[in-house]
Amino acid sequence: MVDVDVTPIGGEGWRVSISHADRSNPFALLGFITAVQTPAGERFQVCVIGRPGDEIEKPTLAEAIDVLRPDPGQVEAILAGVRH
Helix, strand or coil, X not given: CCCEEEEEEXXXXXXXXXXXXXXXXXXXXXXXXXXXXXXXXXXXXXXXXCCCCCCEEECCHHHHHHHHCCCHHHHHHHHCCXXX
16 A cells, blocks of 8 residues: 555645655645535545546545555656656
8 A cells, every 4th residue: 555645735625645755746746635515414525636627526534545545556657757
């Protein structure tokens, strides 16, 4: 499992990036998560870098983080700027 850093931004958001990556590497940023209130309760919207327009919503923050967590074999390519 790839370790990711989850950094709070604002009151209801998080920035998710690959842990231990060079902070000057912009490709380490995986995406953002925002907590939203719905009639069914709190949900977590995921914005995946490189996949604009995808609407991903999860019931828990942990599940939202897992959407962004890459497979171990993808990390090197992601850090080199290759996304699929």
